[in-house]
Amino acid sequence: MSDLPRIAVLYGGPSGEREVSLSSGQAVLQALQGLGLNAVGIDIRPAILQQQLADSQAGIVFNICHGAVGEDGLLQACLEMLNIPYTGSGVLASALAMDKWRCKQLWRAAGLPVTDGILLRRGENAPDIGARFGWPLYIKPNHGGSSLGVSKVSGPEELDAALQSAFAIADEVLCEGAVIGHEATVGILDDRALPPIVIETPRAFYDYTAKYLADDTRYLLPSGLGATLDQQLQAVALKAFAELGGRDWGRVDFMISAEGQAYLLEVNSVPGMTSHSLVPMAAKAISMDFPELCNAILRTAQRRVKHG
Numbered sequence: 001m002s003d004l005p006r007i008a009v010l011y012g013g014p015s016g017e018r019e020v021s022l023s024s025g026q027a028v029l030q031a032l033q034g035l036g037l038n039a040v041g042i043d044i045r046p047a048i049l050q051q052q053l054a055d056s057q058a059g060i061v062f063n064i065c066h067g068a069v070g071e072d073g074l075l076q077a078c079l080e081m082l083n084i085p086y087t088g089s090g091v092l093a094s095a096l097a098m099d100k101w102r103c104k105q106l107w108r109a110a111g112l113p114v115t116d117g118i119l120l121r122r123g124e125n126a127p128d129i130g131a132r133f134g135w136p137l138y139i140k141p142n143h144g145g146s147s148l149g150v151s152k153v154s155g156p157e158e159l160d161a162a163l164q165s166a167f168a169i170a171d172e173v174l175c176e177g178a179v180i181g182h183e184a185t186v187g188i189l190d191d192r193a194l195p196p197i198v199i200e201t202p203r204a205f206y207d208y209t210a211k212y213l214a215d216d217t218r219y220l221l222p223s224g225l226g227a228t229l230d231q232q233l234q235a236v237a238l239k240a241f242a243e244l245g246g247r248d249w250g251r252v253d254f255m256i257s258a259e260g261q262a263y264l265l266e267v268n269s270v271p272g273m274t275s276h277s278l279v280p281m282a283a284k285a286i287s288m289d290f291p292e293l294c295n296a297i298l299r300t301a302q303r304r305v306k307h308g
Helices: 018-034 046-056 074-081 091-098 100-109 129-133 156-167 208-212 227-244 278-285 290-307
Strands: 007-011 039-043 060-063 117-121 137-141 151-153 172-177 181-189 197-200 218-220 249-257 262-268
Touching (some): 007 018, 039 046, 060 074, 091 100, 091 262, 100 227, 100 262, 129 137, 151 156, 156 172, 181 278, 181 290, 197 278, 227 262
Parallel strands (some): 007 039
Antiparallel strands (some): 117 172, 137 151, 137 172, 181 197, 249 262
């Protein structure tokens, strides 16, 4: 018999990342059930979530809801109120990780390397961002993930469409100067940094299609960056995650300039767990298969059952 109570795997929900979350959730649910654990799946509906949880009779939650509600502190606050232990970061860390601008302000104050950017609010007059950052630059919703609404803007003629796309998703939009170089990511599992992965795509950048649909995205593991830079990325990732108050697991994304300078992009507090996902890929590199990874994440929350 398992020493765990019944597990509710929460996935789906109302965000733009719903389809990815459904895939992640099914993979996690199958893995946990394959380990002989008493796990049930819930496609969350926020208006009746409390009843869904009560009906499941679960005593612990594996949260794999991406995006709004599941990843921004709302779901975490609900579970706190219901006194149900759950995987992943708490309310404040989740909210900060989802808010790219305020997350970077915190990192900047902590002396960590971040890309230069400004926050644009709906209805405000936009400054001459081309003069500020040069071209290309990036426009992205301040809240959200999976690169939804993100555009690489190569010149002034593309700017209005990029702003419209981002403002369709969020009331605040982040404009950032482009770092030309490599995109890399570092998974974090229980206070340990996993091996860095460098991502290469023939597309303009690592967008939704490159992440979830394309077969020509390349994932370099080993990263090819060299041991010194790998270790630097891991150290910065752990510090960035800790500064937010992150716990259990997550993923920290970077851009690395041609000169080898790493810049923090964002934290994913509930990373993807699909066939294309990066944390399972990094875990596999240290000989941890997918069910083992799911179990390790779950056990971090179990400690709060015992010691909460």
